[in-house]
Amino acid sequence: MKCLSDAKVGETVKVVKLEGKGPTKRRIMDMGITKGTSIYIRKVAPLGDPVELNVRGYELSVRKTEADTIQVE
Amino acid sequence: MGITIALAGNPNCGKTTLFNTLTGGTEYVGNWPGVTVEKKDGILKNHRDVIIQDLPGIYSLSPYSLEETVTRNYLVKQRPDVIINIVDGTNIERNLYLTTQLIELGIPVIVAINMVDVVRKKGDKIDIGRLSEALNCEVVTISALKKEGCPELTEKAIALAGKTDHMELPHVYTGSVEHALAHIEESIANYVYKNSLRWYAIKVFERDEKVRKALNLKPELLEHLELHITDCEKELDDDAESIIVNQRYAYIAKVVDTAVQRKAPQGSLTVSDKIDRIVTNRILALPIFAVVMTLMYYISITTVGAAATDWVNDTFFGDIVTNAATAGLNSIAAPAWLSSLIIDGIIGGVGTVLGFVPQIVLIFLFLSILEDSGYMARVAFIMDRIFRRFGLSGKSFIPVLIGTGCGVPAIMAARTIEDEKDRRMTIMLSTFIPCTAKTVIIGMITATFFPDTVLIAPAMYFLGIAIIVGSGIILKKTSYFGGDPAPFVMELPAYHVPSVKGVLIHMWERAKYFIIKAGTIIFTACMVIWFLSKFNWMLGMVDNIETSMLAGIGSLVGWIFAPLGFGDWKGAVAVISAEMAKEQAIGTLAILSNVSDPQNDMLVMQGIRSMFTPMAAFSYMILNLFDPPCIVAIATIAREMNSKKWAAAAVGYQIVVGYILAFICYQLGMYLFYGAIFGTGQIVALVFTALIIFLLMRPGTDSKSKALHSLENS
Numbered sequence: 001m002k003c004l005s006d007a008k009v010g011e012t013v014k015v016v017k018l019e020g021k022g023p024t025k026r027r028i029m030d031m032g033i034t035k036g037t038s039i040y041i042r043k044v045a046p047l048g049d050p051v052e053l054n055v056r057g058y059e060l061s062v063r064k065t066e067a068d069t070i071q072v073e
Numbered sequence: 074m075g076i077t078i079a080l081a082g083n084p085n086c087g088k089t090t091l092f093n094t095l096t097g098g099t100e101y102v103g104n105w106p107g108v109t110v111e112k113k114d115g116i117l118k119n120h121r122d123v124i125i126q127d128l129p130g131i132y133s134l135s136p137y138s139l140e141e142t143v144t145r146n147y148l149v150k151q152r153p154d155v156i157i158n159i160v161d162g163t164n165i166e167r168n169l170y171l172t173t174q175l176i177e178l179g180i181p182v183i184v185a186i187n188m189v190d191v192v193r194k195k196g197d198k199i200d201i202g203r204l205s206e207a208l209n210c211e212v213v214t215i216s217a218l219k220k221e222g223c224p225e226l227t228e229k230a231i232a233l234a235g236k237t238d239h240m241e242l243p244h245v246y247t248g249s250v251e252h253a254l255a256h257i258e259e260s261i262a263n264y265v266y267k268n269s270l271r272w273y274a275i276k277v278f279e280r281d282e283k284v285r286k287a288l289n290l291k292p293e294l295l296e297h298l299e300l301h302i303t304d305c306e307k308e309l310d311d312d313a314e315s316i317i318v319n320q321r322y323a324y325i326a327k328v329v330d331t332a333v334q335r336k337a338p339q340g341s342l343t344v345s346d347k348i349d350r351i352v353t354n355r356i357l358a359l360p361i362f363a364v365v366m367t368l369m370y371y372i373s374i375t376t377v378g379a380a381a382t383d384w385v386n387d388t389f390f391g392d393i394v395t396n397a398a399t400a401g402l403n404s405i406a407a408p409a410w411l412s413s414l415i416i417d418g419i420i421g422g423v424g425t426v427l428g429f430v431p432q433i434v435l436i437f438l439f440l441s442i443l444e445d446s447g448y449m450a451r452v453a454f455i456m457d458r459i460f461r462r463f464g465l466s467g468k469s470f471i472p473v474l475i476g477t478g479c480g481v482p483a484i485m486a487a488r489t490i491e492d493e494k495d496r497r498m499t500i501m502l503s504t505f506i507p508c509t510a511k512t513v514i515i516g517m518i519t520a521t522f523f524p525d526t527v528l529i530a531p532a533m534y535f536l537g538i539a540i541i542v543g544s545g546i547i548l549k550k551t552s553y554f555g556g557d558p559a560p561f562v563m564e565l566p567a568y569h570v571p572s573v574k575g576v577l578i579h580m581w582e583r584a585k586y587f588i589i590k591a592g593t594i595i596f597t598a599c600m601v602i603w604f605l606s607k608f609n610w611m612l613g614m615v616d617n618i619e620t621s622m623l624a625g626i627g628s629l630v631g632w633i634f635a636p637l638g639f640g641d642w643k644g645a646v647a648v649i650s651a652e653m654a655k656e657q658a659i660g661t662l663a664i665l666s667n668v669s670d671p672q673n674d675m676l677v678m679q680g681i682r683s684m685f686t687p688m689a690a691f692s693y694m695i696l697n698l699f700d701p702p703c704i705v706a707i708a709t710i711a712r713e714m715n716s717k718k719w720a721a722a723a724v725g726y727q728i729v730v731g732y733i734l735a736f737i738c739y740q741l742g743m744y745l746f747y748g749a750i751f752g753t754g755q756i757v758a759l760v761f762t763a764l765i766i767f768l769l770m771r772p773g774t775d776s777k778s779k780a781l782h783s784l785e786n787s
Contacts, residue, residue, distance in 0.1 A: 018315065023137055024560040024562070025314075025315075026135055027137050027560065028562055029314075029315060029318040029319075030133035030135065030137070030170070030318065031132060031167065031562055031564070032170065034318055034319045034322045034323075035311070035315075035319055036319075036323075042346070043353065044355075045353065045358075045454055045455055045457065045458060046353065046354070046359060047458035047459060048458060049457065049461070050454060050457055050458075050561055052349075052353070052454065055167075056164075056166040056167050056322075057163075057164060057165075057167075058167060058564065058567075059346075059349075059564065059566075059567070060564055061454050061561070061562075061563050061564075062561065062562050062563075063461070063560065063561040065560070066560050066561065066562060
């Protein structure tokens with residue numbers, strides 16, 4: 001299974017599962033990343049982390065460690 | 074009876090703009106009991122009995138940051154009469170997520186779709202009728218910036234106030250979840266306010282610890298309800314919390330599908346994205362950032378700001394105010410002590426501090442523009458990787474940046490950091506960066522003792538950064554700050570041209586705080602210092618400062634600073650006085666060395682030269698840059714930490730850092746550059762250095778090294 005941090009810039013992926021736990025997982029879901037959401041990977045920050053995503057029509061940035069907990073296809 | 078209308082919505086949805094439009098900017102800032110986040114309330118224009126309450130922006134009613142906790146507690150416990158839920162029309166899907174939660178609270182909600190002018194420009198259409206039907210509540214479109222639709226909004230909101238027949242959000246949850254919720258509602262109905270039943274039931278379903286505790290449910294009942302919850306979880310193969318969030322978003326997606334028509338497909342490049350392509354570009358991002366910062370400092374400190382500050386110091390306070398006061402005092406034949414108090418003590422002291430107001434106002438003006446335009450969020454995005462390396466997040470960079478202007482707003486800016494540990498650490502460290510007041514000390518000392526070395530001043534900024542970085546590394550290895558790094562999940566708001574009014578209000582709010590403090594704490598401090606320097610222990614006025622109480626106190630504590638090179642009473646007094654306000658350091662040195670005209674730079678330089686050896690002056694400068702900031706900033710630290718223990722820890726840490734650094738600099742500097750004999754002082758300095766290196770290099774806690782490991786591999 002591939003996770004969000006493996007996705008390339010410019011790709012659009014679909015969320016399969018959220019693996020994190022606790023408040024961080026809740027936060028990620030509150031920001032609109034839920035099962036079945038499609039995510040467009042907009043870019044990576046100049047120093048390689050975090051990444052910028054387009055979710056539900058707005059821009060969200062998450063670190064790769066957070067992106068690791070999001071399984072996508 | 075008055076009506077309270079609360080404004081609630083996501084961050085960046087235009088809440089504050091609407092607030093200012095509705096109240097005409099008549100807000101005042103008050104403190105919430107027990108917490109440090111500020112609320113604002115104001116009176117609705119033309120309706121004296123209607124209070125508008127501006128709440129911190131939130132994404133959800135499941136609290137994550139301090140601000141979200143405040144908003145949730147206010148809504149649940151204080152229960153305003155109406156909630157105006159501001160929804161950013163250009164980002165409707167995520168914004169409506171909060172709307173569903175607000176409606177479940179059972180307080181009348183009116184949804185205000187904001188930025189409708191931008192929506193129109195994009196060619197999108199929002200069907201208000203359908204939206205209103207789907208959400209089962211009033212929906213209006215507004216543009217807070219253009220003041221469009223606001224009278225209609227407030228009229229409808231007032232009409233809704235106090236309505237008790239309660240709106241249910243239809244068909245959000247699927248059969249089995251709805252079944253479980255109905256069951257929970259039935260069991261807790263007697264414990265909660267009836268209109269909020271649904272909200273409480275969902276929170277119990279989600280296993281929200283705080284709510285469950287507040288309800289104080291019997292363990293047997295909880296166990297019984299647990300069966301229903303686990304049934305749902307099994308059926309839907311997910312945990313209860315995720316089930317609720319998923320179904321909420323699924324419901325919203327459906328609503329948006331039927332009610333919103335988009336001209337361009339979602340996720341296509343907007344103007345904002347195009348700007349972003351350049352501003353956060355892999356190669357250009359850091360140079361652009363450097364240029365923006367340089368420009369900001371060039372204008373606000375070096376050119377315009379310096380000119381304005383000089384004028385305020387020399388002309389306004391130096392001539393106009395002093396002359397007017399002298400004339401006034403002469404005309405009433407005031408006694409000498411009163412003239413001295415007013416002219417030397419108050420005008421001299423408070424005047425110096427207020428002299429910084431132009432520079433500070435300008436810095437705040439630029440920072441407000443950067444923040445309101447959306448660039449600050451990008452700065453956090455760009456810098457996160459670097460800050461992450463030593464245990465802070467990109468969000469900590471903003472306070473440090475603001476700290477170059479003044480530590481007080483910097484400490485307050487740390488509020489945007491959700492993680493409590495990160496927030497506390499940022500508060501502790503952000504004042505290590507030299508603020509405008511400290512740059513005066515740097516300028517004076519280097520000009521006096523090291524006029525040929527141009528590198529000392531910039532080196533102090535780098536040293537400040539190095540201390541922040543080093544402290545980050547050292548503190549992260551302690552048991553409290555250790556552990557996994559806080560997550561970084563941050564919205565990058567669309568760029569927009571900030572409104573002039575918004576920027577000015579933002580700027581003024583920060584500058585006002587500084588001015589008020591200058592007028593209160595520093596005012597008092599100036600009077601105390603004046604009193605101590607003009608009177609002896611017998612309360613007789615003295616001509617010679619060496620016989621004053623201040624000299625007495627100075628000699629009492631002078632030994633503390635002997636290892637730093639300035640152990641006489643004057644050195645001690647100069648340190649104490651600089652704690653009141655760093656701006657006072659140079660003025661105090663001038664007074665202590667009996668300089669007749671403290672405004673005359675050449676005389677002041679001579680005076681300082683007679684007091685200090687070059688190495689001692691350097692050590693004095695280092696101590697002042699890195700020991701606790703001025704008393705105003707210390708008070709702010711105490712307030713923002715909201716804990717005596719933490720405030721003491723922060724100040725204690727700063728004392729240790731300042732003292733040890735000055736100690737090492739003085740002892741090793743004397744040995745290396747001024748031919749001092751290698752003795753005990755040098756050995757202790759080397760031991761301190763070794764200790765610092767050890768603290769930097771020692772392995773941290775397990776989870777930390779694991780996190781670092783995963784970072785290295787990413």
